[in-house]
Amino acid sequence: MDQSLNNRSQNAAASAEGYGPSREEILPRLIDLLTDLTSDCDRGFSGGIGRETRLVADLEFDSVDVVQFALLIEERFRRRKLPFEKLLMADGRYRDDVTVGEVAEFLVVCLTPRA
Amino acid sequence: MSHSFSIQYAQLAEASLAYRCLGSGQDVVFIHGMAASHGFWHLNVLLPMTRRFRVTLYDQRGHGSSSMPPSGYTTAHLAEDLRQLLDSLQIQRAHLVGHSVGGAVALHLAAEHPDRVASLVIADTRVRALQPIQRPADWPHWPGVKARLAELGLELTDDVNDWGLHLFEQLASPKFAGAREKLAGTSLFIPFSRLAGGQRSAERWLELLNTTTARRELVDVAGLTADKLSQIACPVLAMYGERSTTLPSQAGLAAVVPDCRSVVVPGAGHFFPISCAVLFVREVSAFLDSQNRAPTAAPAAIPVVDTAAVSLVAAGPDRVSER
Numbered sequence: 001m002d003q004s005l006n007n008r009s010q011n012a013a014a015s016a017e018g019y020g021p022s023r024e025e026i027l028p029r030l031i032d033l034l035t036d037l038t039s040d041c042d043r044g045f046s047g048g049i050g051r052e053t054r055l056v057a058d059l060e061f062d063s064v065d066v067v068q069f070a071l072l073i074e075e076r077f078r079r080r081k082l083p084f085e086k087l088l089m090a091d092g093r094y095r096d097d098v099t100v101g102e103v104a105e106f107l108v109v110c111l112t113p114r115a
Numbered sequence: 116m117s118h119s120f121s122i123q124y125a126q127l128a129e130a131s132l133a134y135r136c137l138g139s140g141q142d143v144v145f146i147h148g149m150a151a152s153h154g155f156w157h158l159n160v161l162l163p164m165t166r167r168f169r170v171t172l173y174d175q176r177g178h179g180s181s182s183m184p185p186s187g188y189t190t191a192h193l194a195e196d197l198r199q200l201l202d203s204l205q206i207q208r209a210h211l212v213g214h215s216v217g218g219a220v221a222l223h224l225a226a227e228h229p230d231r232v233a234s235l236v237i238a239d240t241r242v243r244a245l246q247p248i249q250r251p252a253d254w255p256h257w258p259g260v261k262a263r264l265a266e267l268g269l270e271l272t273d274d275v276n277d278w279g280l281h282l283f284e285q286l287a288s289p290k291f292a293g294a295r296e297k298l299a300g301t302s303l304f305i306p307f308s309r310l311a312g313g314q315r316s317a318e319r320w321l322e323l324l325n326t327t328t329a330r331r332e333l334v335d336v337a338g339l340t341a342d343k344l345s346q347i348a349c350p351v352l353a354m355y356g357e358r359s360t361t362l363p364s365q366a367g368l369a370a371v372v373p374d375c376r377s378v379v380v381p382g383a384g385h386f387f388p389i390s391c392a393v394l395f396v397r398e399v400s401a402f403l404d405s406q407n408r409a410p411t412a413a414p415a416a417i418p419v420v421d422t423a424a425v426s427l428v429a430a431g432p433d434r435v436s437e438r
Binding site: 056057061062063064066067068070071081084085088089094096097 | 121135137153154155156157158159161162163165166172308309310312389392393
């Protein structure tokens with residue numbers, strides 16, 4: 001079987017058993033969440049939110065916005081104490097931006113069971 | 116108009132302050148320092164704190180999204196703003212966590228209004244009455260830092276007092292946009308990092324220095340004397356970076372504040388609450404937990420403080436480069 005198909009079927013099975021969302025579900029759910037979160041704010045960003053959208057450069061997030069985003073992710077995905085601290089650090093430096101796709105990949109690692 | 120979720124404004128007597136509240140539990144108010152804004156408090160500090168406390172963050176007058184009155188920038192004025200903000204939010208008593216000048220504001224409020232302050236975390240605050248002179252030349256790490264700043268085109272003379280103010284005035288200038296890029300992600304850059312407001316914070320800092328009395332008032336002792344500090348009754352955690360120029364203030368606080376616990380962060384500079392966020396949160400949490408364990412009905416006994424008893428905390432791997 002194709003490896004990605006294999007992964008998808010495993011993730012779908014895990015999701016059906018209540019372990020968490022599948023890789024395919026995470027990105028659109030994240031985009032829905034960000035669309036809700038930013039709909040009431042006066043931000044310069046007018047394009048659609050996608051995998052390449054940057055939280056700081058495009059959506060004008062500050063550090064507290066990132067905290068509120070993280071708390072909302074935990075609420076919507078019904079998980080507590082996800083290790084968001086790791087998301088913004090790399091090689092001993094703070095990263096000053098992150099894409100929606102990178103957040104999705106972080107959640108895939110956190111939320112989906114290992115094969 | 117707000118660019119951020121859930122940002123609100125409190126109309127005080129002399130200023131409109133932007134603030135945000137997160138989480139639930141006992142009240143903890145975070146107070147940023149010079150040139151920064153409430154965005155200074157990074158995810159790695161706020162997320163763990165928000166899971167346990169009701170965290171209030173705000174922009175001091177002249178900073179971030181708060182208004183910029185033409186005057187009223189001594190720590191006495193800024194502490195009065197904080198008292199009015201607490202009133203506005205109906206917070207009777209809070210734990211205060213202040214970085215740099217924010218710590219002086221917290222000390223001021225605790226000295227003037229002890230009923231409003233449950234405890235203080237003072238992070239790398241130069242207390243002017245206890246450390247009146249802060250020249251680069253008196254700092255053992257200055258030669259290395261001077262060379263690093265010179266590489267970036269930044270210049271400070273060896274004997275300038277209040278050199279932090281001058282350094283961030285240079286860094287905020289459009290002329291040094293390139294230097295800011297090179298420092299991105301490191302400790303020194305934190306006040307103007309993109310997550311802390313970036314270019315907007317830099318522009319507000321220059322506007323504040325050039326159009327208000329802040330340049331003169333921010334460096335004023337403003338009545339926060341050693342005698343006044345000795346009247347602070349609540350528990351105080353004085354946490355300082357081993358490589359910071361404000362370190363002499365820590366010994367001063369331990370000598371005059373009755374209930375003062377001292378912690379040094381090894382190898383860290385002025386911005387350790389962010390550059391060593393994991394360690395900072397661990398120490399602050401332990402300190403706040405110790406308040407909750409302490410008997411509440413026995414305030415009379417003043418603890419004997421051994422000023423030499425300064426604990427050095429082990430630095431974990433989750434820290435950002437200080438270079």
